[in-house]
Amino acid sequence: MSKRVVIIGGVAGGASVATRLRRLDESAEIVIYEAGPYISFANCGLPYYVGGKISERDNLLVESVDDMQQDFNIDVHVNSTVTAIDADQQQLTIQGPTGSITDHYDELVLSIGATPVVQSSPVCQMPTTSSPSAPCPTLTKSPPTSTTTTPSVPRSLVVDLSGLKWWKTCVAEA
Numbered sequence: 405m406s407k408r409v410v411i412i413g414g415v416a417g418g419a420s421v422a423t424r425l426r427r428l429d430e431s432a433e434i435v436i437y438e439a440g441p442y443i444s445f446a447n448c449g450l451p452y453y454v455g456g457k458i459s460e461r462d463n464l465l466v467e468s469v470d471d472m473q474q475d476f477n478i479d480v481h482v483n484s485t486v487t488a489i490d491a492d493q494q495q496l497t498i499q500g501p502t503g504s505i506t507d508h509y510d511e512l513v514l515s516i517g518a519t520p521v522v523q524s525s526p527v528c529q530m531p532t533t534s535s536p537s538a539p540c541p542t543l544t545k546s547p548p549t550s551t552t553t554t555p556s557v558p559r560s561l562v563v564d565l566s567g568l569k570w571w572k573t574c575v576a577e578a
């Protein structure tokens with residue numbers, strides 16, 4: 405019987421492990437649950453998109469849900485957040501577009517990334533709204549169009565070198 409591998413998180417690590425696994429095992433059932441609306445996008449391209457070097461946000465999308473199904477036979481569920489893991493029963497609870505569902509796994513891969521901690525700083529206040537200079541850690545939080553057409557592109561750069569016991573913030577005016 406083929407094993408059922410469930411991957412939580414479908415961007416850099418999740419999509420990579422899914423396609424790699426398919427190449428290693430043609431018979432496995434591979435399922436991805438991704439909380440956001442996109443999978444397999446280029447986080448590393450976000451600065452170029454925000455800076456206008458990449459004009460179309462769609463150019464950051466590497467694989468679509470349909471591509472994953474057709475090219476790799478991988479079952480992808482977007483807008484689906486895993487809310488509980490029962491390791492004893494090898495069962496997941498997922499909050500998806502149709503409500504709460506459960507799923508079973510033989511093997512589970514966690515690729516849920518990380519969320520940045522935005523520190524308050526006496527040097528400068530980081531905007532918390534979706535302004536052009538707000539933190540932009542994911543594709544969904546990026547502006548819908550490139551900022552090349554936006555006149556209010558920020559003119560300062562903040563490099564925050566956070567550490568466990570200390571932090572240092574450098575502000576450079578453009």
Ligand SMILES: Cc1cc2nc3c(=O)[nH]c(=O)nc-3n(C[C@H](O)[C@H](O)[C@H](O)COP(=O)(O)OP(=O)(O)OC[C@H]3O[C@@H](n4cnc5c(N)ncnc54)[C@H](O)[C@@H]3O)c2cc1C
Pocket residue numbers: 412413414415416417418437438439440447448449450451484485486487515516517518540541542
């Ligand atoms: C702006 C930017 C630039 C970067 N540039 C570089 C670079 O040049 N070089 C480099 O090596 N790295 C770069 N990185 C880092 C790189 O993108 C990350 O290391 C990589 O994306 C981490 O992959 P991941 O799969 O662990 O997490 P992510 O790619 O963040 O994916 C995690 C996914 O898990 C989903 N998720 C979380 N919890 C759940 C849940 N409960 N249920 C379902 N889904 C869930 C999230 O929605 C998210 O989409 C950059 C990152 C950013 C933000």
